[in-house]
Amino acid sequence: MRKSQRGIFSNIDWITVIFYLLLVGMGWINIYASVYNEEHQLITDLSQKYGKQMIWIVTSILLATVILIIDGNFYAAIAWPLWIIVLISLVAVLFFGTEISGSKSWFKIGEFSVQPAEFAKFATAMVLAKYLSQLGIKMTDTKTKIISTIIIITPIILILLENETGVALVFISFILVLYREGLSGNFLLFGMLMLVLFMLALLVDKLILLIVLFSLSVILFLFMRKSRQNIFLLIGMIVVCSSVIYGVDYAYNHLQPHQRKRIDVFLGKEADIKKAGYNVNQSLIAIGSGGIYGKGFLNGTQTKYDFVPEQSTDFIFCTVGEEWGFVGTATVILVFILLFLRILFLAERQRSQFSRIYAYGVVSILFFHLMINIGMTIGLAPVIGIPLPFFSYGGSSLWSFTILLFILVKLDAYRLDILR
């Protein structure tokens, strides 16, 4: 307590803060470039996205300061109530929200829109940390697994109902938190395997897939025929895999046509539905045409002339690629990875379990966003509309990421006061 009285900025991890400011600053510059036009050059022009983003940045910094002022114990204390409030607002938005491009997930307040789903991210991270940090909770217990799953699944379902598939998928990233807290690595592997199998089942003919699967099993069988247990496991896996393949195939064929199309787009199977294939292609062209050093600030033609869609939000990375080249894209990725590693470092130095688990929640969410967002712009991930943290235009997402990160910064600054 004495230490915190010395000032709100004492013990703060400045490295994290600097990374944060760096990313927010680079993000704003690229938003400016992507919506730049000669008529509106003033950076505070509120009719333009960069003007609005400026407001979001200023308010975010204020928000971060407030978070740092508040007592470190407060966050663990409000985890559950906050989560409940967010869940209620997720339900409420289904009834009172405004529909924006097919998703009923926004509250419109005057000029600005707020998306509760964004805030569900850090609320869930906090609740998960709160729950798992309780005494006597072991990840290996079935009960723990079930409750953890419920904590993660509940917002997913509500967000899916709002038609925000992208945001819902973010919650999958919490599997990393569970893994760190003791969930068997097999779950991680199994999860990845199922994901790959799921996609392959839709992309590849199921007969071919089964043949490949069967041949693999035969090879494995020859290696481990001595161990009876493994053989049972193997047979079990074959049965599971085959039923997944058939199940996916069956489900896919019995979907409503529009749902099937959505999946096709998701997998890039159908190129021009909702222009998803077109988007990726244009995005690749924009980034690829940047070369090593880029075309220079405000000189990007692909992004400036709207060839790339959603260039200030989901496809902001294209502007980086086109105007700053490989130097720019590598810098951005490097800064993100360094930030993630820094957060991992912070996580592991926490004395409180809540703080550590929360830190893992933070880094998982950020990493998932980075992986999907940049992955989709360079054709390595399906097109899922989620923002690039700190970079993309948008108040809700910037606020939510700022809160997410600065609660961690506060918890870290407060770590020495715990158990004093």
Add this chain to the structure above:
Amino acid sequence: MNALTGRRYVIAGIFIAVGIIYLLRLFYIQVINDTYKLSAENNVLRYVTEYPARGLVYDRYGELLVYNEVAYDLMVTPRQVKELDTADFCRTVGITKEQFIKKYKQARAYSPYKESVFEKQLSKETYAALQEKLYKFQGFFVQSRTLRKYPQEIAAHTLGYVGEVSEAIIKKNPYYKMGDYIGISGIEKSYEKELRGRKGLKIMMVDVFNRPKGRFKDGIYDTLAISGLNLVSSLSAKLQKYGELLLQNKTGSIVAIEPSSGEILACVSSPSYNPNLLVGRERTKNYGKLFVDNRLPLFNRALMAYYPPGSTFKLINGLIGEQEQVTSRETRYPCARGYPVMGGKPKCHPHPSPMDLPGAVSTSCNSYFCYVFRSIIDNKKKYPSVVDGYNAWREYVLSFGIGKKIHTDLPQELPGNVPTQQYYDKYFGVNGWKSSTIVSLSIGQGELGVTPLQMANIMCSIANRGFYYTPHIIKGIGESKQPHPEYKIKHQTKIDARYFDPIIDGMQGAVDHGTSTAAKLKDIVICGKTGTAQNPHGKDHSVFVAFAPRDNPKIAIAVMVENGGWGASWAVPIGGLMIEKYLRDSISKPEMEKRMLEGVVLSTENKSKKETDKK
């Protein structure tokens, strides 16, 4: 817990692995792979050709002969086409739905995101109607192009026409691109380089909707279109129009040249057509009609038709005779209603005999010039053999610009024909021919073939007393107001100036009191010569050549009326009217003018006979 703290490295490993994969991928698409850079340029750069205005053509008095008129091409960018009311669209543009589908498919096949021509050269009315509705037809826009327009509706063969370049030309000449226009005949063809100017190239940047977003790099790679040069033609529009009127309902040609410069004043070929027929959308259809017309309106008789020069050729034989010292003003040869040497053949008409050289020209005595021709070729003192004599004679003839191309500035010019020694050797056998065998050459018949242009040019040489400038149709190019330099070169005939007077006296006599009195004018001394070109296929052609005034000649002319019979019946009056029109701009013999304007000479023999009988 210790076992679990190790897991942070697994998680860190995942982060770093994804980071490295993404960096490698970015390195590949940004640094190694170049296709994205090209695609980016394709996306954003549009190469817009700026078409220069084609040069205008004026007549010698500054009257406009050819200018440009705006036409509207309907363009389409298929990717921008939204749903539209096809029925309304087709009705407005004036096409069927099938045509619409076909054209749209073509455009799509060419490029879905680049514009291409959907419908060429809309009429003004269609354009006006379409303009109002264009907002409903997204992806379509109108681009203006220029079309040639011929306000005087004259000189179709001379002015020529333009059309789209053929693929053969595109392959040969990289300047031309699909859809460009090029001169195909006439001045449009021969002065294509001067008229076309230089195309400009504008590199525009466009956004995803193909909307222009400004110049690429502020236009440093752009080139400006440079307008074509304006040309001043030597034609007199007035005289040309008058000539065309005089030859209406007749088949034939008139060529008038200013002897002191070689400038072509009129170049008429009849039947002709309205040059505006071969412009724009209707060109192909109209061309087809003209092409199958058995009166051959597309055939430029002035430069391409061979006629035996008939009696007009006697002038040249007379001159050669003088130069060769075998005849002179005073030399008289007998005539017995024919050439006595060959038993009265070729025949001649009744006239006093023997006559001197001017008299023989005035009366057009056949016998006289047979004697002259024999004296030239069979001049044993000078030429050991007939062949040598003939070749010497032929050289003289060629020096008048016949029997070879004279390289005027109009395309399609043909050389005419003056038979070679080899031709006769082949036809009659070596040593199998002599002057009497080919005596018909002396009176301009036989194998001789001369174009009306060449006939007029012969008149220039005589009017100038021994030289000519190559006839040309363009007297001023662009700012320089000068023709091509080759048209300022004097071509000498092989006849000395002093030998021309007896011939010219004879020509004056022909108009004053001889065969060409119909052309006679008060106060203007016209020197002329009729001809009746024998035509094995039907009625003889009526020929008249002349120049005027005798001193300081302003106009030399050749008139040819196919199947017109005697020179005097059609060609002489027409020639006289033309000369008067040019020199005085008024007509003193309105009855004759009326008769000529209304006269019909059809190429079928029976009908033309009736016409001449009427007189």
